[in-house]
Amino acid sequence: MSDTIQQEAPGTLKTTPSHSKSFAEKVWSACLGLIQENINTLAFKTWFLPIKPLSFSGSELTIEVPSQFFYEWIEENYSVHVKQALRQVIGPEAKLMYSIVMDKSQGQPVTIELPHQIDAAPAERAARAEEPGQKSPIERERLAIGRSRFESNLNPKYTFSTLIRGDCNSLAFAASKSIAQNPGQNAFNPLVIYGGVGLGKTHMMQAIGNSVLEKHITDAVLYVSSEKFAIDFVNAIQNGNIQEFSAFYRNIDVLIIDDIQFFAGKEKTQEEIFHIFNTLHQSNKQIILSADRPIKEIKGIEDRLISRFNWGLSTDIQAPDYETRKAIIQSKLKQSGVNLDPVVIEFIATNVTNNVRELEGCIVKLLAAHSLDNQEIDLTFTKSTLKDIIRYNTKQLTLDTIEKAVCSYFSITSNDLKGKSKKKEIAVGRQIAMYLSKDMTDSSLKTIGLHFGGRDHSTVIHALNTIEKKIASSNEERKKIEELRKRIEIMSM
Numbered sequence: 001m002s003d004t005i006q007q008e009a010p011g012t013l014k015t016t017p018s019h020s021k022s023f024a025e026k027v028w029s030a031c032l033g034l035i036q037e038n039i040n041t042l043a044f045k046t047w048f049l050p051i052k053p054l055s056f057s058g059s060e061l062t063i064e065v066p067s068q069f070f071y072e073w074i075e076e077n078y079s080v081h082v083k084q085a086l087r088q089v090i091g092p093e094a095k096l097m098y099s100i101v102m103d104k105s106q107g108q109p110v111t112i113e114l115p116h117q118i119d120a121a122p123a124e125r126a127a128r129a130e131e132p133g134q135k136s137p138i139e140r141e142r143l144a145i146g147r148s149r150f151e152s153n154l155n156p157k158y159t160f161s162t163l164i165r166g167d168c169n170s171l172a173f174a175a176s177k178s179i180a181q182n183p184g185q186n187a188f189n190p191l192v193i194y195g196g197v198g199l200g201k202t203h204m205m206q207a208i209g210n211s212v213l214e215k216h217i218t219d220a221v222l223y224v225s226s227e228k229f230a231i232d233f234v235n236a237i238q239n240g241n242i243q244e245f246s247a248f249y250r251n252i253d254v255l256i257i258d259d260i261q262f263f264a265g266k267e268k269t270q271e272e273i274f275h276i277f278n279t280l281h282q283s284n285k286q287i288i289l290s291a292d293r294p295i296k297e298i299k300g301i302e303d304r305l306i307s308r309f310n311w312g313l314s315t316d317i318q319a320p321d322y323e324t325r326k327a328i329i330q331s332k333l334k335q336s337g338v339n340l341d342p343v344v345i346e347f348i349a350t351n352v353t354n355n356v357r358e359l360e361g362c363i364v365k366l367l368a369a370h371s372l373d374n375q376e377i378d379l380t381f382t383k384s385t386l387k388d389i390i391r392y393n394t395k396q397l398t399l400d401t402i403e404k405a406v407c408s409y410f411s412i413t414s415n416d417l418k419g420k421s422k423k424k425e426i427a428v429g430r431q432i433a434m435y436l437s438k439d440m441t442d443s444s445l446k447t448i449g450l451h452f453g454g455r456d457h458s459t460v461i462h463a464l465n466t467i468e469k470k471i472a473s474s475n476e477e478r479k480k481i482e483e484l485r486k487r488i489e490i491m492s493m
């Protein structure tokens, strides 16, 4: 029997029974042809070319993707295209399985298999047939979990377990956890989270909603963007069903509204919000809001709303610090089943400082480029791949940079480093700073001594000898100095 695809008409592929890889390749190649027609070239190369067809049996095609991340990305962004292609090539009974290579870096690849979302139980498939092709995979997932989840508009990926806690968000995090335990029955009603773009406000608010649903405290949880609220409100007025609209919102137990700065200047919408707020608050229902700045700085919001929004807790999320950025990158990599060289992680964490979404963007781009080129993700590859996102200057390595790195490493100030304190961590930091200055720059002993508190060259020589001895006798010391050296190199790139 030959391994060929005989396609009589779209959706009526006749296959000779076969399990061979080469047959899977032919099926997949026919699918690729169709997918390629419908998505842009870069996306096609990035997300589809790295896929390997593994087997085909009955009407089930199994493909291998390089990581969990790839699977999720394809399902979230290209599910419709994949589905259409499969149906056209294989027929209405087409099934797709993903084989995911987990953690390639750890020797033997481990694979897990996950179904494409079209492989649902028949009853569910019938239900979906009534809502043809409208739902994203995440929405379909919610449908599969239960109707209430779907109506909540929550992204199931936004949970507390995937949210990294740092100094930048610790108060908002603690309040959110507390609300999730006891929505409506706490001092944080409403909770207002404000802060710049891409810092995790939506993630934090949705984590509360997801936690409430998971603990079955209530099903009546709703996440809505201000924009959607305003549009629905206008539609409700135009269609004469404003009463249903109001009643719907007044029946919610946990109402989450994102980006309320959007309400500025919209008087009618604010009036509706005012009444909904009063009803919910009086009945101890939880309200959670986000904004891009403190409420009182939003021009065009009525005073009576501002005052109500300040009844509970208003707290900000700031840009994450270096350690938090590193932890976020590591967590995203773990979720994608990928390991990266710590130097690469440090490079990204050092250079992308203001926006977590941008951090994620770097990882996505890096993994996608790696899938295409199959090159090792080292610092050179990273720099060239991310050159459009990370614009760093090749700086001259200066004593100031070394000073900054050492201060941050030992949590001491410049004044400490340059002062007279003999406290152990300060004195050691000072000696290491002098050692690295001599080792990494062309500065003379005199310049180094002057920079670090006006000391003479014999003090610098003493510092160099002390650190050299420590390096020779202690692995731990050597590692510490090497880590600092790396940080300085990254800071001066």
Ligand SMILES: Nc1ncnc2c1ncn2[C@@H]1O[C@H](COP(=O)(O)OP(=O)(O)OP(=O)(O)O)[C@@H](O)[C@H]1O
Pocket (backbone or CB within 6 Å): 162, 163, 164, 165, 169, 195, 196, 197, 198, 199, 200, 201, 202, 203, 204, 292, 328, 331, 356, 357, 360
């Ligand atoms: N502390 C964190 N830990 C893990 N992921 C985070 C963290 N902060 C933000 N993120 C991720 O960064 C991305 C952007 O976050 P999110 O959309 O919640 O930001 P936002 O503050 O609501 O931004 P915007 O104001 O643009 O709506 C999301 O994918 C989110 O998961």
